[in-house]
Each structure stands twice: as C-alpha cells, then as structure tokens.
Amino acid sequence: MDKSAKELVCDSGWGQDYEVVKEMGDCHAAVGQYDHARACYGRAASLGPDEAGPYVGSGVVELQNGNLAEAETAFRVACRLDPGCSKAYCGLAMISQQRDDPAAASDLYLKSLDLDKDNLTALLGLFQLSCRTGTFSKLIHHLEVYLDMHPGDISVMFCLATLHLKDGRWDKAKELLGNIVILDGQNADAANLLEEVEHILSQQKNKEIRV
Numbered sequence: 001m002d003k004s005a006k007e008l009v010c011d012s013g014w015g016q017d018y019e020v021v022k023e024m025g026d027c028h029a030a031v032g033q034y035d036h037a038r039a040c041y042g043r044a045a046s047l048g049p050d051e052a053g054p055y056v057g058s059g060v061v062e063l064q065n066g067n068l069a070e071a072e073t074a075f076r077v078a079c080r081l082d083p084g085c086s087k088a089y090c091g092l093a094m095i096s097q098q099r100d101d102p103a104a105a106s107d108l109y110l111k112s113l114d115l116d117k118d119n120l121t122a123l124l125g126l127f128q129l130s131c132r133t134g135t136f137s138k139l140i141h142h143l144e145v146y147l148d149m150h151p152g153d154i155s156v157m158f159c160l161a162t163l164h165l166k167d168g169r170w171d172k173a174k175e176l177l178g179n180i181v182i183l184d185g186q187n188a189d190a191a192n193l194l195e196e197v198e199h200i201l202s203q204q205k206n207k208e209i210r211v
Contacts, residue, residue, distance in 0.1 A: 018044055021040050021043050025037045025039075026057060029057060029064075034061050037057065037061050042054070052079075052082035056075065056088050058071075059071045062074060063094060068099065075089075076088075076092070078091075087119070090121055090122040090125065093105045097129060102129055105125075109126040109129065118146070120156075127139060136163045140164075154184055154187065157176050164176065174197045
C-alpha cells in the first residue's frame with residue numbers, strides 16, 4: 001500500500017529541515033501534486049512556526065483549487081506572522097478579485113506592491129483590475145517603477161503602452177511600442193499597435209497644421 005503524503009514527508013531524510021520541506025511543498029504545488037504539497041507545508045509550518053512561507057504556499061494551493069475560505073485563512077495567518085509579506089497580500093487581493101470586490105482587491109494589490117515593487121503577480125493582477133475599472137494612475141506609477149528595475153521586460157512595457165493609450169498619452173505609448181519593436185522585431189502586436197498610434201498622431205498633426 002502506498003504511503004500517505006504526510007508519511008512520505010516525515011519518513012524522508014529531509015523531514016527535519018524547514019527550508020527543504022518548504023521547497024518540497026513548492027515543487028509539489030508547481031506540478032499539481034496538491035496533497036503532497038499540503039503535507040509538506042503542514043510539516044514546514046510545524047518546523048518553522050514563526051515562518052509565513054508555508055501559509056503562503058498553502059494559500060496558493062487552496063486558491064488554485066477554488067477553496068477561497070481556506071486560502072483566505074492561510075494568507076491571513078501569513079500576514080499575521082509577517083506583516084511585510086507581499087505575497088500574502090497579493091493572495092488576499094486575488095481572492096477579493098474572485099469575489100468581485102474590486103475596491104478591496106485594488107487596495108490589497110497596492111499594499112502588496114508597496115511592500116515589494118518587484119511583485120510581478122500583483123502588478124499584472126492590478127493591471128487586469130484597472131482595465132476593468134478604468135482607473136490607471138496608480139498602476140501607471142507602479143509599472144514605471146517596475147520598468148526602472150527591469151527595463152527590458154517587454155510584457156510590462158506593452159501593458160504600460162496600452163494604459164498610456166487609454167489615458168490619451170499617445171507620444172508615451174509610441175515611445176514604448178517603438179522600444180518593444182527594437183527589442184523584439186517579431187512582436188506583431190506591438191508593431192501593429194505602433195502603426196495605429198503613428199497614424200493617429202499623423203492625423204492630429206495634420207489637423208493642427210490646417211488650423
């Protein structure tokens with residue numbers, strides 16, 4: 001008879017090392033072995049009772065399985081253990097978004113980004129939310145900060161260009177799209193959008209000349 005996930009964790013030679021057991025949980029979660037991941041996170045939590053990591057991992061597993069109440073509990077424990085845990089606030093934001101509470105989700109995403117401006121998951125979550133609600137100013141700021149740290153991130157550059165277009169900042173959108181095309185000459189989406197932006201700017205310029 002196969003051993004349970006918990007027995008496998010406890011019987012392994014690594015079962016007493018917090019970091020290793022936590023990483024085992026992350027590996028199992030990444031490949032969809034959720035029972036094994038839960039067992040590893042439970043063991044890691046007992047080995048490191050003051051660590052937020054196992055609860056963040058548990059929250060992610062429950063979120064991926066649609067267990068929002070269990071995920072929320074895990075993320076809140078992580079926040080209590082580590083008030084500076086950006087990933088936990090990001091998890092709570094994702095839960096609020098799934099519960100159709102955009103105001104709470106936005107606040108939590110911004111909290112997550114205030115704690116870690118490099119949190120790409122929170123950044124893209126806020127992007128999706130902002131496109132839905134039509135509020136872009138705070139998101140644009142965080143995207144610009146992220147690009148200062150990762151100037152070659154094409155996906156974030158494209159998101160920012162899209163927001164500039166929605167906000168009527170045609171020149172800034174053109175600059176970003178041009179940079180994307182330089183970095184990735186095969187990016188058809190950016191090339192097509194750049195062509196549209198250049199056409200619009202050309203029409204605007206012609207109108208100004210006529211006036």
